[in-house]
Amino acid sequence: MPSGRVHNLINIGAYSVISAGALIASRQQLVTITPAQALAFTLAFAVGTFLLSPDLDLAEGRVDSKRHWGLLGVLWVPYGLLFSHRGLSHSWVLGPLTRLAYVALMVALVVGLLRYVAPGVPLPEVPQPISVKVALPLVAGYYASQWLHLIADGVRPDHGMKRGVRKVRRR
Numbered sequence: 001m002p003s004g005r006v007h008n009l010i011n012i013g014a015y016s017v018i019s020a021g022a023l024i025a026s027r028q029q030l031v032t033i034t035p036a037q038a039l040a041f042t043l044a045f046a047v048g049t050f051l052l053s054p055d056l057d058l059a060e061g062r063v064d065s066k067r068h069w070g071l072l073g074v075l076w077v078p079y080g081l082l083f084s085h086r087g088l089s090h091s092w093v094l095g096p097l098t099r100l101a102y103v104a105l106m107v108a109l110v111v112g113l114l115r116y117v118a119p120g121v122p123l124p125e126v127p128q129p130i131s132v133k134v135a136l137p138l139v140a141g142y143y144a145s146q147w148l149h150l151i152a153d154g155v156r157p158d159h160g161m162k163r164g165v166r167k168v169r170r171r
């Protein structure tokens with residue numbers, strides 16, 4: 001299985017190919033991509049690659065994706081303990097959602113704690129619902145970063161959906 005650095009390089013390489021393809025396609029007027037959409041895709045792809053890698057399921061140890069969080073990396077230790085390496089965390093559909101849900105939980109805990117400890121502190125407002133036109137590239141960028149990781153790991157899309165565990169182990 002590739003190391004964190006190799007995963008990052010694969011994702012950066014794939015991003016260059018995707019963005020070159022998107023640029024050519026929009027020059028040829030095959031698709032229309034607004035700067036906001038390109039930015040949304042890029043941000044989500046970068047967050048998925050560097051901050052929300054599937055290998056956070058190893059966060060109880062030393063792992064590249066945890067290091068990118070700096071001091072906050074400690075927050076991922078429970079996630080690493082909760083999810084076995086290359087288990088649900090490495091499934092194609094639910095895996096990426098487990099990390100988003102985990103982040104949401106952490107944010108909710110911090111906000112809850114702040115409200116309790118310092119009720120007067122103004123909190124950033126919840127952003128208005130974003131349009132589908134921006135949400136779609138966000139989802140695409142995040143999932144693309146995750147799927148590239150899984151492909152590099154040799155994880156198949158039906159991972160975790162059927163009992164293929166024994167077959168894999170026997171190899």
Ligand SMILES: [Zn+2]
Nearest residue numbers: 054055149153
């Ligand atoms: Zn992995």
